[in-house]
Amino acid sequence: MFHAHPKLLIAILAALMVVAGLYSISSGTVNIPLADLLRVLTQPDSSSGAYDLVVWKIRLPRVVLTIVVGASLALSGAMVQGLFRNPLADPSLIGVSGGAAVGAAVAIVLGGSWQLVEASWAVPFMAFVGGASVTLLVYRLGVSPMGTSVATMLLAGVAINAMTSACISYLATVAEDVRLRNLVFWLMGSFNVSSWQKVVWVAPFTVFALLMIFKVWKGLNALLLGESEARHLGIEVEKLRLWVVITSALAVGVSVAAVGVVGFVGLVVPHVIRLLIGPDHRWLLPASALLGAALLCVADLAARTWLEPKELPIGVLTAVLGAPFFLFLVSQRRRGQLYGS
Amino acid sequence: MEVNSAAVIAMENLGYSMAKKPLLSGVSLEVNAGECVAVIGPNGAGKSTLFRLLSGEWNSSEGNIKFNGRSLVDWPVEDLARVRAVMPQSSSLSFPFYVEEVVLMGRMPHNTGREQDLKIVQEVMAQCDVQHLSRRLYPSLSGGERQRVQLARVLAQIWQPVETGKRLLLLDEPTSALDLSHQIALMQAVKQVCAADVAVLVIVHDLNLAARFADRLMVLHQGKVAAQGTAEQVVQPEMIKQVFQVQARVMKHPDYDCPLVVS
Numbered sequence: 061m062f063h064a065h066p067k068l069l070i071a072i073l074a075a076l077m078v079v080a081g082l083y084s085i086s087s088g089t090v091n092i093p094l095a096d097l098l099r100v101l102t103q104p105d106s107s108s109g110a111y112d113l114v115v116w117k118i119r120l121p122r123v124v125l126t127i128v129v130g131a132s133l134a135l136s137g138a139m140v141q142g143l144f145r146n147p148l149a150d151p152s153l154i155g156v157s158g159g160a161a162v163g164a165a166v167a168i169v170l171g172g173s174w175q176l177v178e179a180s181w182a183v184p185f186m187a188f189v190g191g192a193s194v195t196l197l198v199y200r201l202g203v204s205p206m207g208t209s210v211a212t213m214l215l216a217g218v219a220i221n222a223m224t225s226a227c228i229s230y231l232a233t234v235a236e237d238v239r240l241r242n243l244v245f246w247l248m249g250s251f252n253v254s255s256w257q258k259v260v261w262v263a264p265f266t267v268f269a270l271l272m273i274f275k276v277w278k279g280l281n282a283l284l285l286g287e288s289e290a291r292h293l294g295i296e297v298e299k300l301r302l303w304v305v306i307t308s309a310l311a312v313g314v315s316v317a318a319v320g321v322v323g324f325v326g327l328v329v330p331h332v333i334r335l336l337i338g339p340d341h342r343w344l345l346p347a348s349a350l351l352g353a354a355l356l357c358v359a360d361l362a363a364r365t366w367l368e369p370k371e372l373p374i375g376v377l378t379a380v381l382g383a384p385f386f387l388f389l390v391s392q393r394r395r396g397q398l399y400g401s
Numbered sequence: 402m403e404v405n406s407a408a409v410i411a412m413e414n415l416g417y418s419m420a421k422k423p424l425l426s427g428v429s430l431e432v433n434a435g436e437c438v439a440v441i442g443p444n445g446a447g448k449s450t451l452f453r454l455l456s457g458e459w460n461s462s463e464g465n466i467k468f469n470g471r472s473l474v475d476w477p478v479e480d481l482a483r484v485r486a487v488m489p490q491s492s493s494l495s496f497p498f499y500v501e502e503v504v505l506m507g508r509m510p511h512n513t514g515r516e517q518d519l520k521i522v523q524e525v526m527a528q529c530d531v532q533h534l535s536r537r538l539y540p541s542l543s544g545g546e547r548q549r550v551q552l553a554r555v556l557a558q559i560w561q562p563v564e565t566g567k568r569l570l571l572l573d574e575p576t577s578a579l580d581l582s583h584q585i586a587l588m589q590a591v592k593q594v595c596a597a598d599v600a601v602l603v604i605v606h607d608l609n610l611a612a613r614f615a616d617r618l619m620v621l622h623q624g625k626v627a628a629q630g631t632a633e634q635v636v637q638p639e640m641i642k643q644v645f646q647v648q649a650r651v652m653k654h655p656d657y658d659c660p661l662v663v664s
Contacts, residue, residue, distance in 0.1 A: 147496075278509060281506060282509060285492055285493075285494050286489070288458055288487075288489060289487075291478060292456065292482060292486065293482050293506065293510055294478050294479040294481065294482030294483070294509065294510040296479075334496075334497070338497060338498065339496040339497060340498070
């Protein structure tokens with residue numbers, strides 16, 4: 061009876077994600093026919109053909125990584141927008157991703173490595189700390205009991221992003237040779253250095269963020285009415301805020317540590333879902349995760365096949381798509397057509 | 402004032418200061434179940450401060466508030482939400498929820514099941530005259546329509562009696578954006594809820610509206626209680642002169658048993 065069939069949309073998005081994943085695995089320098097792909101996927105031991113190696117060692121980990129990162133980014137975006145009560149609060153725009161990048165860069169320069177498995181917990185942990193600090197800072201600055209000041213929030217993001225890129229440039233200047241190489245590798249690192257190890261690092265946090273949907277969806281709905289309104293509906297706002305900040309900073313931080321900053325996914329995806337099924341977080345959050353996964357999967361496919369054999373950094377692609385979209389949203393807001401004050 | 406143990410909410414010598422400047426002091430008031438008390442006063446008299454203290458947004462610096470016999474600060478938020486609903490002056494909801502989704506949020510603290518909740522939503526929407534808006538998006542509504550939807554939401558929250566305590570409804574200028582007929586309709590809806598054994602405390606600006614619908618009135622002036630009692634006792638030309646700085650005449654309402662202010 062509410063906004064158009066959220067369950068149906070979720071089923072469609074799940075199917076879309078699987079199709080996008082399969083298509084991405086089958087495409088590349090070597091095209092793998094669908095029948096062969098399915099055989100390789102379902103019976104990994106039966107043949108030791110060339111496809112086996114391409115699928116299991118190169119393309120499947122890459123596709124799975126795009127799926128978990130895409131889901132994490134879109135889900136975090138939707139959660140952070142709920143927390144800020146504003147549809148423009150994207151983790152990359154308000155500086156959360158930048159903060160995470162500085163955290164990761166510090167860890168790399170001080171002794172970690174772009175290969176997460178060698179860096180143990182340092183790189184993703186520092187990325188989490190950086191992301192969480194920025195979220196709390198921007199929240200302090202931009203959100204008052206009267207609501208969110210979009211101008212303050214976005215301006216804080218501008219300043220933080222300037223600061224984070226300065227920090228990273230500084231780190232690159234002072235880093236020793238080996239460390240510098242690691243840092244540059246990581247900065248350029250898109251999904252072309254995907255491995256099962258990275259998947260193992262990122263996936264648990266994606267699952268954690270997905271499970272947190274059950275804990276926060278009600279509270280985030282109530283929070284859209286206003287902070288005190290949520291409290292009067294029995295929501296412990298401080299706890300909710302803490303959970304959302306931790307969850308999104310973990311999901312964004314670990315993604316940034318694994319593949320670098322991928323912008324705009326957290327902005328575009330929840331917006332599209334809201335247009336389709338409305339702002340109810342019960343459906344918005346899982347649907348955003350699925351669309352984010354599918355979208356990043358397709359974007360990565362385009363990034364690696366478009367200029368073959370060269371590869372576009374995926375952040376370039378999402379920015380080319382996302383930035384005009386953001387400008388469109390801002391122009392809508394100016395004409396008072398977009399919700400959010 | 403004698404402490405009545407049956408009062409749903411009881412304030413005793415309540416006070417609040419900000420930067421050593423008292424915004425409110427010495428307020429004692431009790432509201433019983435089935436009773437509607439209106440708080441009136443000019444701008445800056447301390448009405449909003451009182452409302453913030455009662456809704457728990459601020460903690461009082463003097464005195465205490467007892468809710469259902471228990472200190473207000475000792476109530477866990479979740480328990481409180483089942484017995485007390487608060488309607489603030491304005492709501493910042495800007496996301497495109499349908500009206501019925503907004504009203505349904507009032508049922509959030511309860512575990513009464515979706516079927517029951519949807520039934521209650523229909524009932525309160527009828528009561529607040531917003532049924533025809535149910536499939537409209539909240540941000541597209543006018544100020545007055547939003548106010549009625551917010552009332553429907555808070556009514557849904559305390560629609561049924563609960564075992565944990567007597568219900569309380571706090572309203573902060575609920576009629577500020579309404580046209581005349583909806584002002585009266587809203588107060589009538591509030592009175593009906595009141596009759597179902599709910600204690601109501603409402604801040605209103607319109608003296609005549611307060612005089613006609615409230616069982617008792619409390620007048621705030623410069624952070625202190627200037628007068629308290631029934632409409633006949635409180636609404637006097639001297640009080641209006643002293644508190645509102647307006648020379649007015651008070652007569653008997655031709656249709657209802659209450660005073661009428663003509664200024």
